[in-house]
Amino acid sequence: MSLINERQDFSDIADTFLLHGSMQSPAFLDGRLCASLALHDLNAEAWLEAVCLSLGVEQPRDEAAAERLLGWRRQTLEALAGSELNFEPLLPDELFSLAERAQGLKEWTQGFLEVIQDAGEAPRRDWSEALREAIDDLQGLTAIETEIDDSAENENDLFALTEHARMAAMLLYTEHHPGQPQVEQVDDPAPQH
Template structure:
C-alpha cells in the first residue's frame, strides 16, 4: 500500500519516531520543516538528513519509514503552496490533553523560529511589515503556559494561537515565493 497520497497527522509521524527509538514530538521538526521549505526549499534528501539528525540516527530503518518522512515533506510543501491555503501544522490533536497540545504548539514555534532567526538580512529586508509583526508575535508562543486545564476557554485560546502559527507559516512561504501558488508541479504538462 502506498503512503504517497495519504494525509499524515501527528500520530503517524510520532509512530515513525518511535520506530526509531525516539520519544520526541514531531512538532519541533514540523516547525523547522515549514521554515526550511519557505526559506531554503529543502530537497527531499536534505529533509531526510535533517530528520535523521534530529532522531540521532544515520538513516531511516526501512523504505516505508523513509517514504512516510518524505511524504511529510511533500504534504507540507503542497499545503503551503496551495491556493486553498489549507496548511495545518503537525501538532497533537484532540486525542491529546490541552496541556500536550500547548506543548506541541510551543515546540512547533521553537523549531520554526529557530530557522527564521537564521534568515539573512537580504531576506528580512524583503519581508512585509505584516510578516515581521506576525513573526514577532510568534515569539510569544515560545513562552506560552503549557500546564493548562482542559477547559473551553483554554481550548478556544489554543485554537486561536494555533491559527496564528498556521497563518505565520503560510505568510512566510507566500512572501518568499511570490506569484507561485504551486511551487512543485508534479504533473506539469510537457510542451
C-alpha cells in the same frame, strides 16, 4: 501499501519516530520544516538527512519509514504552496490533552523561529510589515504556559494561537514564493472583485 497519497497526522509521524527509538515530538521538526521550505526550498534529500540527524540514526530503518518521512515533507510543501490555503502545522490533535497540544504548539514555534533566526537579517529586509509583525508575535508563543486545564476557554485560546502560527507560516512561504499560491496581498486595501 503506498503512503504517497495518505494524509499523515501527528500520531503517524510520532509512531515513525518511536520506530527509530526517539520519544521526541514531531512538532519541533515540523516547525523547522515549514520555515526551511519557505526560506531555503529544502529538498527531499536534505530533509531526510535532517530528520535522521535529529533522530540519531544514519538512515531511515526501512523504505516505508523513509516514504513516510518524505511524504510528511511533500504534504507540507503541497499545503503551503496550494491555493486552497489549507496548510496546518503538524501538532497533537483532539486525542491529546490541551496541555500536550499547547506544548506541541510551543515546540513547533521554537523550531520555526530557530530556522528564521539562523537565516539572519537579510531575508527580513524584503518582508512586508504584516509578515514582520506575525513573526515577531510568534516570539510570545515560545513562552506560553503549557500546564493548562482542559476547558472551553483554554481550547479557544489555543485555537487562536495555533491559527496565528498557521497564518505566519503561510505568509512566510507566500512572500518567498510569489505567485504560489495565488492569494490577495494582506496589506492591499483595494477591494477584490
